[in-house]
Amino acid sequence: MDVRNKEVRPAWAIGVELRQTAVDCVQVVGDVECPLALRGLPGVALDWLRQLDGARSWGAQVAEAQARGMQGADASMLLDRLLDAELLIDARVEIAAFQFANPVVVGAAGLSEQIAGLLPGSIPLGPLPKPRDGDDWRLRTEELGDKIGSAATIVALDSPWVDAAELELVSRLIDARIDHVVVGAGVSSARVGPVTRAGGGPCVRCDELLRVELDPLWRPLSAQLALDMPTPAAPTLTVLAAAEVVRQITNAAPHEEVAALNAVLTTGYRGGAWRRRPLSRHLKCSCWWPK
Structure with missing residues (x-):
């Protein structure tokens, strides 16, 4: 995990929708600039993704993913990818801004x-x-x-x-x-x-x-x-x-x-x-x- 992400509280950006199109694929779509297809996901990933609401820190969300049966490194990489695509935002920044x-x-x-x-x-x-x-x-x-x-x-x-x-x-x-x-x-x-x-x-x-x-x-x-x-x-x-x-x-x-x-x-x-x-x-x- 990047040091800069330690205090990030990941939450979905406005307009994002999650659609499961296959057993191991979740489409991140909606009113967004760059939709993504997340492939190769475990079956528990969709419920974990849906609960990203900015209430918990990056580390807490990775721990939540592990508790649900996901690999911590995979969860962290997934959060990184979604944050870089601006599909996830930092709820702390939104509240401050x-x-x-x-x-x-x-x-x-x-x-x-x-x-x-x-x-x-x-x-x-x-x-x-x-x-x-x-x-x-x-x-x-x-x-x-x-x-x-x-x-x-x-x-x-x-x-x-x-x-x-x-x-x-x-x-x-x-x-x-x-x-x-x-x-x-x-x-x-x-x-x-x-x-x-x-x-x-x-x-x-x-x-x-x-x-x-x-x-x-x-x-x-x-x-x-x-x-x-x-x-x-x-x-x-x-x-x-x-x-x-x-x-x-x-x-x-x-x-x-x-x-x-x-x-x-x-x-x-x-x-x-x-x-x-x-x-x-x-x-x-x-x-x-x-x-």
């Missing part, structure tokens, strides 16, 4: 509703207060921050860009070291990201600071956007943005990184692939500073 269990969702009503519908366990907290909502909007933003607490947060933007009020909330999340992601949809485009993890960057604020440096007029425009009523987003792009942000945050495991981590994904109404724009750390932003 998935930081968005039961996230709160704040912001644009239509987009928030779509996200909540696609993400079981999410907690909608309602719209983000804006200057256009009255003089007490900052007080209500403080109250919203108290409701968020330390929960991972999905910020649904009014548009595919960040206005001044949205930036203020995201800055609170950054300063509090709270995992979060922003997502937005508009008339002709949609965005997902960045996903920002606690104490990591670059982040939305890095991007906004750079944007102001490149275009000094962006700051007053951003403030004006928080005052104006947003243009209703295209329904198709709203659904697309919601589905993509849910896909990004729920499939971080087992690879720990997703395309929207510290980057912005964008696409347009006419279709085409999502385009990834990596962000750069800004020296004035504290997202990546040691705490």
Whole structure:
């Protein structure tokens, strides 16, 4: 057994199905990229394979195989092969990588509703207060921050860009070291990201600071956007943005990184692939500073 596998807790990847097609052959198929045919297996192998659920370590699973009558070396080689093919994952990594269990969702009503519908366990907290909502909007933003607490947060933007009020909330999340992601949809485009993890960057604020440096007029425009009523987003792009942000945050495991981590994904109404724009750390932003 490879030393790196000693603490691995093997579990089947999402979409894997096991089919016994002969006495000594098990097909590992399903919604997977590289299906495998495992031949020459003893009769007890299928039941052993089916119970790989991430509850026990690599060594414990090899011992379980031996208790069922398999050779320990054969069981270990089989686990190695399945792990290399990404048909098995390490349950420890999946638990560590998935930081968005039961996230709160704040912001644009239509987009928030779509996200909540696609993400079981999410907690909608309602719209983000804006200057256009009255003089007490900052007080209500403080109250919203108290409701968020330390929960991972999905910020649904009014548009595919960040206005001044949205930036203020995201800055609170950054300063509090709270995992979060922003997502937005508009008339002709949609965005997902960045996903920002606690104490990591670059982040939305890095991007906004750079944007102001490149275009000094962006700051007053951003403030004006928080005052104006947003243009209703295209329904198709709203659904697309919601589905993509849910896909990004729920499939971080087992690879720990997703395309929207510290980057912005964008696409347009006419279709085409999502385009990834990596962000750069800004020296004035504290997202990546040691705490």
